[in-house]
Amino acid sequence: MTGLLPEGFHDRLPPFADAATRLERRVLDAAFLHGYEQVDPPLVEFEAALQRRLKAGGARDSVRFVDPASQATLAIRPDITAQVGRIAATRMGHHPRPVRLSYAGPVVRLRASQLRPERAQRQIGCELIGRDTVAAAREVVSVAVEALQAAGMTGLSIDFTLPDLLAELAGDLPADRLAALRQSLDGKDAAGVAAIDPAFLSLIEAAGPFDAALARLRASVHGPALATRLDGLAEIAAAVPADIAMTLDPTERHGFEYQSWLGFSLFQVGVPVEVGRGGTYTILHDDGAEEPAVGFSLFADALLDAGVGPVERRRLFVPVDADPAAAAALRAEGWVTVAALEEQDSPAAQLCTHILTAEGPKPA
The missing domain is CATH 3.40.50 (Rossmann fold)
Structure with missing residues (x-):
């Protein structure tokens, strides 16, 4: 057993451990210049409190254990975003809104996936708490791109999605039919969508390069509220540098189950998985109130494992x-x-x- 590690865990050796630190520092420094100050929450929290803020999906990823000192059940964080929300809602609840926070640190997940076999990962990100407006989302998307560029990334692309669009369009569609429709749209199953309601086929067709996809979506989605949302999406995209490729998939939900009106994924040429994800969401206060927020998380391991991080040895x-x-x-x-x-x-x-x-x- 000497030298062996549990499945999903690994040592990062020189020069790659140094590269991970440089990547993290460059991202945080770029965010700091936009007013995002760093917080450093602990790796472990009380299970009940952490799960309440993680909501159902993230809670299933938590590694739990009993604290020998307090006999309370603790959990290792599978995501730092929820902890930043806790800090903003409690210790910084008095802070004028919006509050801009950044973070970096390890997360541990109970289970790995085929695309991401690592159970221990480094997460870097920024959260803007108190707003989920178009202006706030535009800033966060711009900071995410600028931070990756500051870390030496080229060949970036963004895929936008509208996580709650289907719920808005479905109206009073019965819950079972809505669930079946979501599943068919997730799988881009045109036949399945047509069997439920052919009107939703346009959502599959409205996917692809951003400008063309947005035009198709405008032509198929009607109503002043939805038009305003699409105008906001166009305004966010207009702030993205011209050399960043953009796509739109209005019904993509994988990883965006708890985002509200906007979600986005960041990709890097040469990396087989997304290198970041962000969007609008809400944080939970102790009195049950929900506060709007928008942010992004970057996955340093994906960049470094693909060999596109800032590996230097001079x-x-x-x-x-x-x-x-x-x-x-x-x-x-x-x-x-x-x-x-x-x-x-x-x-x-x-x-x-x-x-x-x-x-x-x-x-x-």
């Missing part, structure tokens, strides 16, 4: 007889210096790309 070997002041000056410029501890040490042994000479750094 190391300067400092021989035994080198000038310590010269090495210190180079560290101030951003160099990583690795000092030889004995004459036999070498750049290759210390995984160094450069060596410090009297003329300065030279390739090793």
